[in-house]
Amino acid sequence: MAMLVDTRGLLCPEPLLLVKQEMSRLGGKGKMAVLVDSGAAKENISRLAQNQGWEIAVDQQEGFTRLILTK
Amino acid sequence: MGKVNILLAGIVAGILALVLVKFGNPLNMGFCIACFLRDIAGSLGLHQAVKVQYMRPEILGLALGALAASLLNREFRTVGGSAPLIRFALGFFAIIGFLAFLGCPLRMILRLAGGDLNAVLGLAGLTAGVLCGVFLINKGYSLGRSQPQGKAGGYIFPGLVLILLLFAVTKPAFLLASKEGPGSMYAPLVLALAAGLLVGFLAQRSRLCLVGGIRDFVLFRDTYLLIGLAAIFATVLLGNLLMHTFNFGFANQPVAHTDGLWNFMGMALGGLACVLLGGCPLRQLVSAAEGNTDSALTVLGMLIGAATAHNFGLAASTQGVSPAGQAAVLGGLAVVFLIGACSRSAIKVKGSAADNSSAVAGQ
Numbered sequence: 116m117a118m119l120v121d122t123r124g125l126l127c128p129e130p131l132l133l134v135k136q137e138m139s140r141l142g143g144k145g146k147m148a149v150l151v152d153s154g155a156a157k158e159n160i161s162r163l164a165q166n167q168g169w170e171i172a173v174d175q176q177e178g179f180t181r182l183i184l185t186k
Numbered sequence: 187m188g189k190v191n192i193l194l195a196g197i198v199a200g201i202l203a204l205v206l207v208k209f210g211n212p213l214n215m216g217f218c219i220a221c222f223l224r225d226i227a228g229s230l231g232l233h234q235a236v237k238v239q240y241m242r243p244e245i246l247g248l249a250l251g252a253l254a255a256s257l258l259n260r261e262f263r264t265v266g267g268s269a270p271l272i273r274f275a276l277g278f279f280a281i282i283g284f285l286a287f288l289g290c291p292l293r294m295i296l297r298l299a300g301g302d303l304n305a306v307l308g309l310a311g312l313t314a315g316v317l318c319g320v321f322l323i324n325k326g327y328s329l330g331r332s333q334p335q336g337k338a339g340g341y342i343f344p345g346l347v348l349i350l351l352l353f354a355v356t357k358p359a360f361l362l363a364s365k366e367g368p369g370s371m372y373a374p375l376v377l378a379l380a381a382g383l384l385v386g387f388l389a390q391r392s393r394l395c396l397v398g399g400i401r402d403f404v405l406f407r408d409t410y411l412l413i414g415l416a417a418i419f420a421t422v423l424l425g426n427l428l429m430h431t432f433n434f435g436f437a438n439q440p441v442a443h444t445d446g447l448w449n450f451m452g453m454a455l456g457g458l459a460c461v462l463l464g465g466c467p468l469r470q471l472v473s474a475a476e477g478n479t480d481s482a483l484t485v486l487g488m489l490i491g492a493a494t495a496h497n498f499g500l501a502a503s504t505q506g507v508s509p510a511g512q513a514a515v516l517g518g519l520a521v522v523f524l525i526g527a528c529s530r531s532a533i534k535v536k537g538s539a540a541d542n543s544s545a546v547a548g549q
Binding site: 125127129131155162178 | 259261263265268323328329330331332333334393395398401402405406408410463464465473531
């Protein structure tokens, strides 16, 4: 059971903020799927996840990207 | 995405800012989105301040460079519908604030790197505005989601830029151009356009944003965008020192005034409005070129804001900010804060299994 964080259509810094809130709600580890549709958000979220030791799987969809974060 | 992109964007923007000044732009004004939009508004006759009228090719180049980068990297997408009129108003008031200071966040960095200590108060104001915006964001501020729109909408803004470029090249009789003052000081068209194109391209790739630099550091302790800001500052500072154009002090700074309170308040208004918009004027310009019609409307709000600032005597002069300008900044702060306090997000993280991509894609 992974939580879904849909950041599509949101401008900075909301996508990153939603992911960060979800990370702390999960207690810093677990699994979540993040939907992003902007390059900036994708890079920001990937950077945050990497810095905090989350593994990132990238799944390119039509018009958006799904990032699966696990730790 | 490594930090090389943002470092490169900052250094190149810094070098080109120095080059543009060397070849004719006003001092500490290699780039300034607020000043250049004001000059463009003047050249189109939207305001009658005869010293600040010129069709600045830098702005046109920035937009077209960002467009090229987004097309090359398949990031051009027509989206919009996230509170467009609110964004127009935020763009309008951001410029009212920036023109009280006499510069957008980018020019603020250039002024700092030129030794203009008035910009220290600007930076303090900008930071205060950003902190206020971050406070509102933490309280749940959001303008809601944009939606994908018909492809044509995304090309309206670049199309407008192309028409303006045609004006800049052919110089039709209706296009106004200053004979004295900052509007009469400019680098050659081809150089200004090329500099804009290159910086626009790099800004799109690196997501360079001066307000975002401070915002992300405060919110996330993320220094990525701050590196861009620091790179511009360091490059231009070094260049000014080497070329003996570093002029340390408050008095006699180019296109600046010494009224510290209104340097602070103007940048506070601009900083707050930009955090609520999601980025500085440069970032709005780049985003508009990537097909974001909300950002395009924000840029138009800035253009009309610049025209209004000069038509109604709200913009600062080298003597300072007029009582009308001070009232506009205070009124702007009230309106922008109210927008920030009243715009609440209904966006929630969903508690559903998300491993099924088809379920996600179909929503």
